[in-house]
Amino acid sequence: MPALVEMKRQGKLISSLTAYDYATARLVDETGIDMVLVGDSLAMVVLGHENTLAVTMDEMLHHTRAVSRAVRRALVVADMPFGSYHGTVEEGVANAIRFVKEAGAEAVKIEGSRVELIRALIEAEIPVVAHLGLTPQSVHRMGGFRVQGRSMDAALQLKAEAHAVAEAGAGALVLEGVPREVAASITAELPIPTIGIGAGPDCDGQILVFHDLVGLSFTPVAKFVRRYADAGALIRSAVEHYREDVERRTFPKDEESYHLPEAAHRALDATRKSGELKKA
Ligand code: KIV
Numbered sequence: 001m002p003a004l005v006e007m008k009r010q011g012k013l014i015s016s017l018t019a020y021d022y023a024t025a026r027l028v029d030e031t032g033i034d035m036v037l038v039g040d041s042l043a044m045v046v047l048g049h050e051n052t053l054a055v056t057m058d059e060m061l062h063h064t065r066a067v068s069r070a071v072r073r074a075l076v077v078a079d080m081p082f083g084s085y086h087g088t089v090e091e092g093v094a095n096a097i098r099f100v101k102e103a104g105a106e107a108v109k110i111e112g113s114r115v116e117l118i119r120a121l122i123e124a125e126i127p128v129v130a131h132l133g134l135t136p137q138s139v140h141r142m143g144g145f146r147v148q149g150r151s152m153d154a155a156l157q158l159k160a161e162a163h164a165v166a167e168a169g170a171g172a173l174v175l176e177g178v179p180r181e182v183a184a185s186i187t188a189e190l191p192i193p194t195i196g197i198g199a200g201p202d203c204d205g206q207i208l209v210f211h212d213l214v215g216l217s218f219t220p221v222a223k224f225v226r227r228y229a230d231a232g233a234l235i236r237s238a239v240e241h242y243r244e245d246v247e248r249r250t251f252p253k254d255e256e257s258y259h260l261p262e263a264a265h266r267a268l269d270a271t272r273k274s275g276e277l278k279k280a
Contacts, residue, residue, distance in 0.1 A: 001075060001107055001127040001171040004035065007204070008193040014172075014205025016195050017213065020046050020063045024210055025070035033074050035172075035195070037109060037129075037207060038064045040079040040137070044219075045211040052136045053082045057095060060084075061103045068104030077129050078105035082137040085110055085117060092117045096126050107171065111135035113161035115168040122169035130165035132158060133199065134177025145222075147198070149178040155185075162186045162194075174207060175199040177224075198224035 007014050016035035019025035020042040028036055042063055043055035064078045078099040085092035092110075099105040107127035110117065112135055121128050133148045142148070149158040159182070162173060172193045175183045180200025187194045187203050196203030208225065211217040215230040245251035260268065 004075065004172050004193050004205075005191075007034070008191075014193055014195060016205055016207035018042075018207070018210045019067050019070075020210070022066045022070045025067040028210065029071040029074050034205070035077060035207070036067060036071055036074045037077045038067050038079060038105070039109075039209065040081050041209050043081075045209060045217055051139050053139070055081045057081060057084050057098065061098060064099060064103035064105050075106050076104065077107045077109050078103060079109045085114070089117050089120045093120050093124050093126075096121055097124065100126055109174065111137045113164050115164050118165055118168035118170050128170045129172045129174060129195075130170035131174040131176065132161050132165065132178075133175050133183075136176075145177070147177045147179065149182045155179070155182045158182060159186055159189070162190055166190050166192050172205075175203060198222060 004014055014034045015032075016037060017028050017033050018037045018039040018041060019028045020038060025036060038060065040052040040055050040060065042059075043049040043052045046063075047055065047059070049055070060078060060081050064076070068076050080092070080095060080099070084095040092114075096108045099108050107129055108121065109129040109131055110121075111131040113130075113132065118128050118130065134142070134145060136145065139145060149155045158178065162175075165173060170192060172195055173186075173190065174195045174197065175186065176196075177198040180202060183194060183196055183199035184202035193204035195205040195207050197207045209217070212221050212225045213228050215227050215232045216235075221227065242251065259265070
């Protein structure tokens with residue numbers, strides 16, 4: 001976390017991406033991405049839910065463990081799921097400790113301006129990434145996934161919340177679905193890095209959902225997503241070829257098979273010819 005703050009100080013932009021399993025986390029880490037978020041977006045892109053609300057602590061811990069095993073370089077941040085920090089501060093801290101102790105997370109991310117909880121987490125030695133603007137766990141309160149901070153009042157409220165979470169001790173702030181101008185203003189004023197998603201290019205870093213970036217999401221993507229690859233088409237074509245090869249008996253070939261030694265092969269053939277069955 002201090003390295004990210006130092007990057008802001010030096011004017012270096014922070015690259016961040018979500019990952020949810022060992023294979024993708026390894027690839028993401030090996031490319032030199034700075035921060036890997038085990039986002040609760042996995043509820044949608046991995047588990048097929050309509051929103052992020054249903055994903056559980058156990059599911060988030062399971063995926064965070066897989067990502068932690070893969071990552072050598074990046075900061076691993078675990079997203080605290082809906083309900084895991086919405087009760088008492090003590091419950092929030094206890095759940096955050098599980099991410100660090102049982103799953104290898106180096107920081108947790110929480111949505112909303114929860115300054116009391118942020119202070120308690122810092123007190124418990126757990127670095128915090130705050131998340132403001134379009135906070136998907138508030139989908140019902142917001143009436144859908146809507147851009148936030150669009151009026152002067154809403155923008156000022158967002159700025160006040162950004163200052164509050166930074167003062168409470170958050171080490172970085174994800175700004176999601178906010179006008180570029182609001183994100184730029186917050187970024188200029190805050191001592192901690194802002195990581196934008198749908199918040200324009202003036203943030204200190206950017207984050208995207210892995211499945212959106214590589215073309216593995218099945219719903220129409222938001223305006224801010226840039227798709228860098230069509231992994232969906234690649235995988236579909238590979239699987240289709242495999243199915244055709246199996247159906248035509250062109251997979252596996254002889255060189256993709258194991259073989260008996262010559263003598264054992266001949267003996268086996270002889271038993272088949274004579275109808276002999278060797279007793280087990
Ligand atoms: O869950 C998630 O993937 C996130 C990012 C989009 C910031 O919260």
